[in-house]
Amino acid sequence: MDDAGAWRLIVSADPALYAIVYLSLKISLSAVLAAGLIGFPLGALLAFSSFPGRGAVIVLTNALMGLPPVVVGLCVFLALSRSGPLGSLGLLFTPTAMIIAQTILIMPIIIALTRQTIEDLWGEYRNELLAMGLSPLGRLIALLYDARISLLTTLLAGFGRAAAEVGAVMIVGGNIEGFTRTMTTAIALETSKGDLPLAMGLGLILIAIVIAINASTWLLGAFARNRMG
Amino acid sequence: MAAITNLPLLLRNVTYRTGGQTLLDDISATISNGAPTAILGPNGAGKSTLLHLAMGLMAPTGGWLSWGGRTETSPIRRAIVFQKPVMLRRTVRGNVTFALSQAGVPSKELENRLQSLLQRVDLVALADRPARRLSGGEQKRVALARALAREPDLLLLDEPTADLDPAATRAVEQIIAGAAASGTKILMVSHDAAQVRRLAGDILFLVKGRLRESAPTTKFFSETATPLAQSFLRGDLLTEA
Amino acid sequence: MKLFPALAIIAMTLTSAAAQEKSITVASTTSTQDSGLFSYLLPIFKAKMGIDVKVIAQGTGQALDTGRRGDADVLFVHAKPQEEEFVAQGFGVARFDVMYNDFVLIGPASDPAGVMGSKDISGALVKIQSQGAPFVSRGDKSGTHMAELALWKETGIDLGAMRGSWYREIGQGMGAALNTAKAMQAYVLADRGTWISFKNRDGLTIAVEGDQRLFNQYGIILANPAKFSWVKKEAGQAFIDYVLSQEGQRTIADYKMEGQQLFFPNAKH
Numbered sequence: 001m002d003d004a005g006a007w008r009l010i011v012s013a014d015p016a017l018y019a020i021v022y023l024s025l026k027i028s029l030s031a032v033l034a035a036g037l038i039g040f041p042l043g044a045l046l047a048f049s050s051f052p053g054r055g056a057v058i059v060l061t062n063a064l065m066g067l068p069p070v071v072v073g074l075c076v077f078l079a080l081s082r083s084g085p086l087g088s089l090g091l092l093f094t095p096t097a098m099i100i101a102q103t104i105l106i107m108p109i110i111i112a113l114t115r116q117t118i119e120d121l122w123g124e125y126r127n128e129l130l131a132m133g134l135s136p137l138g139r140l141i142a143l144l145y146d147a148r149i150s151l152l153t154t155l156l157a158g159f160g161r162a163a164a165e166v167g168a169v170m171i172v173g174g175n176i177e178g179f180t181r182t183m184t185t186a187i188a189l190e191t192s193k194g195d196l197p198l199a200m201g202l203g204l205i206l207i208a209i210v211i212a213i214n215a216s217t218w219l220l221g222a223f224a225r226n227r228m229g
Numbered sequence: 230m231a232a233i234t235n236l237p238l239l240l241r242n243v244t245y246r247t248g249g250q251t252l253l254d255d256i257s258a259t260i261s262n263g264a265p266t267a268i269l270g271p272n273g274a275g276k277s278t279l280l281h282l283a284m285g286l287m288a289p290t291g292g293w294l295s296w297g298g299r300t301e302t303s304p305i306r307r308a309i310v311f312q313k314p315v316m317l318r319r320t321v322r323g324n325v326t327f328a329l330s331q332a333g334v335p336s337k338e339l340e341n342r343l344q345s346l347l348q349r350v351d352l353v354a355l356a357d358r359p360a361r362r363l364s365g366g367e368q369k370r371v372a373l374a375r376a377l378a379r380e381p382d383l384l385l386l387d388e389p390t391a392d393l394d395p396a397a398t399r400a401v402e403q404i405i406a407g408a409a410a411s412g413t414k415i416l417m418v419s420h421d422a423a424q425v426r427r428l429a430g431d432i433l434f435l436v437k438g439r440l441r442e443s444a445p446t447t448k449f450f451s452e453t454a455t456p457l458a459q460s461f462l463r464g465d466l467l468t469e470a
Numbered sequence: 471m472k473l474f475p476a477l478a479i480i481a482m483t484l485t486s487a488a489a490q491e492k493s494i495t496v497a498s499t500t501s502t503q504d505s506g507l508f509s510y511l512l513p514i515f516k517a518k519m520g521i522d523v524k525v526i527a528q529g530t531g532q533a534l535d536t537g538r539r540g541d542a543d544v545l546f547v548h549a550k551p552q553e554e555e556f557v558a559q560g561f562g563v564a565r566f567d568v569m570y571n572d573f574v575l576i577g578p579a580s581d582p583a584g585v586m587g588s589k590d591i592s593g594a595l596v597k598i599q600s601q602g603a604p605f606v607s608r609g610d611k612s613g614t615h616m617a618e619l620a621l622w623k624e625t626g627i628d629l630g631a632m633r634g635s636w637y638r639e640i641g642q643g644m645g646a647a648l649n650t651a652k653a654m655q656a657y658v659l660a661d662r663g664t665w666i667s668f669k670n671r672d673g674l675t676i677a678v679e680g681d682q683r684l685f686n687q688y689g690i691i692l693a694n695p696a697k698f699s700w701v702k703k704e705a706g707q708a709f710i711d712y713v714l715s716q717e718g719q720r721t722i723a724d725y726k727m728e729g730q731q732l733f734f735p736n737a738k739h
Binding site for chain 1: 309331
């Protein structure tokens with residue numbers, strides 16, 4: 001494969017390449033969505049709640065933002081392996097296992113950034129919301145709703161980490177061709193096969209996709225900010 | 230349910246201390262139905278603190294308050310406009326609709342109530358603008374609309390026209406006068422004697438956390454009893470903390 | 471936020487995992503995958519039997535470990551003593567020879583140890599060690615790593631004692647080891663299949679080949695359904711039967727890269 005190999009793959013609409021891109025996006029977007037559904041409420045809850053050890057929990061979530069993907073992968077692998085506690089589900093080496101691993105990987109980012117965002121917004125909104133007699137649940141919903149543009153950026157941070165990591169999906173997905181092979185595991189594979197131009201080409205495609213997603217989210221945010229303030 | 234009212238608002242020996250400072254010291258007052266009551270005083274007198282306590286946003290460290298005989302603090306039929314109101318990150322319509330639905334207005338009445346409120350504060354033309362992009366005077370009117378959405382019988386206003394130009398001040402004062410005329414009791418903080426003279430029926434005069442005088446407006450301005458109040462009205466005391 | 475499309479994606483993912491009924495998981499080695507054998511063989515098998523084969527390419531040691539955990543239906547690896555131990559311990563049903571190729575000693579074209587063209591792997595290794603020429607070891611308990619250790623043992627060199635900066639264990643797969651050897655101008659033991667299909671060869675060349683001790687046998691094992699009830703034994707056995715059949719063996723022999731046959735079938739019939 002010459003230097004133009006990757007681009008020839010794109011131009012020739014190589015179905016295997018599209019399958020890999022599709023799977024990467026499906027897995028990382030699903031993980032971002034799942035982490036958002038769990039992480040937004042948890043982060044917001046952490047923002048208002050007060051309990052002994054809250055500071056320790058905050059420090060821990062902040063620290064876990066730098067969780068090594070390979071450690072997450074190993075833990076999920078051990079849990080989902082047939083000899084592990086969740087082995088009977090038969091999820092190891094499936095896309096679902098990869099979504100689970102990436103969800104866990106980015107959850108701390110979502111929780112930590114959501115907590116910070118909601119805490120700042122709560123400081124600003126506190127008196128107004130209390131004066132309107134909002135219940136704790138009502139406050140949670142109102143704050144999450146009004147922080148939605150910042151939270152979109154939080155999701156992007158999570159997506160960036162999910163789309164870029166290789167350690168976790170390699171271990172729990174197994175890099176099975178046509179089934180659990182993603183952009184990053186394909187890059188690792190092509191590198192190990194010595195096909196550095198193809199690996200680099202795939203890397204450029206990955207970067208282009210991440211830029212496209214960030215750009216469209218930014219436009220969406222700018223539009224929303226313009227409409228809603 | 231119509232039985233619930235916030236009036237009279239009683240303050241009995243209300244004291245508020247924080248961080249080693251006494252912001253309010255042994256204040257007793259009765260706020261009853263009628264023309265607006267103004268809390269007048271120099272900066273640092275504790276006026277805003279008193280208003281926050283009257284809203285039930287914080288509890289006094291000494292003494293007690295009651296609203297129409299209730300000591301429970303949930304803000305039923307009570308509303309406040311802060312000195313720097315915070316606009317929700319929504320449109321004007323979104324801000325007022327949110328206040329309406331929090332006040333328990335059924336969804337099928339929302340649009341009608343919204344339109345009448347926007348007319349009342351003259352914001353119909355700006356309904357779809359992001360509230361945070363409005364001018365200070367326009368934001369004050371959004372905050373007034375949100376407060377009026379609660380159909381309050383007690384409306385608390387903290388420096389409602391501070392930082393506004395004369396035209397915006399006039400617009401806000403008209404809204405306040407309209408609310409008062411329709412039976413809402415207004416308790417407002419001000420350090421603008423002229424405004425108090427225009428709007429208020431009686432005055433609580435606060436200096437350094439203590440209630441120094443409590444009198445009908447006409448009496449306060451014609452025969453102020455205390456030397457402090459006289460000095461305030463001459464303009465000597467505006468910035469004393 | 472638009473929840474429904476995203477939820478649909480998750481649901482689709484979950485169901486697609488469940489829908490892959492006729493599929494088996496094969497724990498195999500990087501050499502069989504990186505050489506492209508599976509990409510050639512598996513579509514032919516699928517067209518015939520309708521069974522999807524999902525290959526996890528690992529080092530032989532790790533692949534056997536995957537089998538010990540019950541995470542694979544079939545093992546397709548190349549370290550006969552360890553494979554026989556695996557079966558003896560009850561993790562596998564039986565082991566069959568499938569095919570062989572050979573290892574080659576790869577080195578820099580400059581040949582600092584002066585071993586080029588030799589047919590004596592032991593002598594070459596002794597020269598490399600005595601001259602302190604850099605040598606890259608997989609160090610990952612793969613079949614190739616175990617074969618390399620066995621070759622060192624035969625030379626009588628005690629690696630534990632003689633280990634120095636010349637001997638570099640990288641703990642990675644075959645391709646990574648070749649990339650490293652190229653970057654360090656080092657010698658490395660590789661299987662011929664991976665070497666032929668490796669793209670980043672410039673400056674590297676075969677230094678030693680053709681020694682009988684460089685023989686590299688591949689075997690196939692069905693995970694033991696008596697131990698792991700979830701093993702897909704019919705589909706797994708069908709794959710094994712196919713690979714060992716005359717047709718399967720011919721398919722393996724037919725796989726060529728750059729005109730060279732990479733694997734030589736030797737199943738016993």
